Amino acid sequence: MRLINRHPGKHGARLLAVVPFIALIVLYLTASAVRHAANPMDKLLPTLSQMASAVNLMAFTQDMATGDYLMLTDTLSSLQRLIEGLVISIGISFVIGIAVGMLPYLRKLCVPFIAAFSMVPPLAILPILFIIAGIGETAKVTLIVIGTAPFMIRDLIMRVEEMPKAQLIKAQTLGASSWQMALRVVVPQMLPRLIDSLRLSLGPAWIYLISAEAIAAQDGLGYRIFLVRRYFAMDVIIPYVIWITLLAFIFDVSLRLTQRYAFPWFAGAKSQ
Template sequence: MNVVPGRGARIILAMLPFILIAIIYVIGSAERRAANPDDKLLPPVSEMVVTSKRLVAEPDRRSGDYVLWTDTAASLRRLALGLGISALAGLILGIAIGLLPVAGAGFGTLVAVLSMIPPMAVLPILFIVFGLGELSKVVLIIVGITPMLVRDISLEVAGMPREQLIKAQTLGASTWQVAIRVVLPQIMPRLIKCLRLMIGPAFLFLISAEAIAADAGLGYRIFLVRRYLSMDVILPYVAWITLLAYLLDLALSLIGRRAFPWAYEQEAR
């Protein structure tokens, strides 16, 4: 129970589930192809490698674009805008609601109610109001993530030791100074952790919006080729999205540990 694996053992244990999944997939793919040579559900790994190479390194015949990189750039641009605006709004509103009793009484319940609305339910409304362009896709991410960020940040601010705030006020700090110099530095690690948890939902909202109305993007490509049962495109795209989400999560984790090492001391122990 108390055995802590070393670095090498930890790497092996982390890779083991992926190796098992790969083995199961190869066996399943081989069996399905043996039973039906035209089976498209589980394409062989070699077939997916050839398709991925074409998407990555060969320009499209009609557009001349390198499809995977064009789709990735379009999706990451939308995702970055959505996450960036959500983080800024969540930080400002969360601090205001958690720090100021008037703001908490006036907007706390509203934010709680808004966080319960399924974002996908308002997607048609966003398309009607903002059109089918880039704005509606970014707004969907903002609508889906911001209320949750605001609630979490406001609860974190409200749970801060009141002695710190009282001492700062006793020393002559204004509300603005308390928010900037006392609350903000302590709340930033929490914001980064919240953003890490929101990466998955953000990708979900992004892909859903791209699937309905887009001319480029990871979600657009997946739903474009599904009518042809092109699993040799869909599966690599799903794996690529997963890798991007993991790398983004890792980047946020490294930023948090470098910028706010004191917030991760407990985890290190």
């Protein structure tokens, strides 16, 4: 049998999924042990016990200056900025994406501008945002919106254009107006696709958030990473990076499960 036709079983698939993670952990532990054997004071690859001590200090010990649990405070601040930015992006993208995708005049008017605007590197305009909006929360949330909304808009426009024309023709035959077609034909089919678009935007959204916090913030996961880097505190940086990755993974899984249970017809169609 050709390799292209071979599929792992259920248990085999789970095993294959964890192999890269185990390999990465083993590689790190080996490299850390080698470096610490040569130099017990090495800071580049901290041991598990060093990282555990750092996590205990950051997550479970009150800061003497503020009385806060720093990792919790950083997480809540970053999540608030991330969610605010993504919610705004979702609202803008859904309205504009469906409107432009459905109406030919809007397509001719807006698609070239949206395509050009989406090519602007968001991090390049971060200094402009700080000048215009200041270094507060507005600039950070705006950066997330600018970085994710154009991509989501373009994706939804393409998804609307890919819809079978027969559906819209039948709706018009039955007397549906443009507004009714949008609400009853287009919107129900775009909602699960919006979730796919949002999932693909999570990675960039985290990048923009961490970048903005690293430059101008008083709290947040990105702020903390760039604050402790001057002390070469890899025992703090690595757990923070792992924590950010875990949060992003939880977001992705939550969106996937939401899509599966809220739109079972879409998940079924994708599996075929």
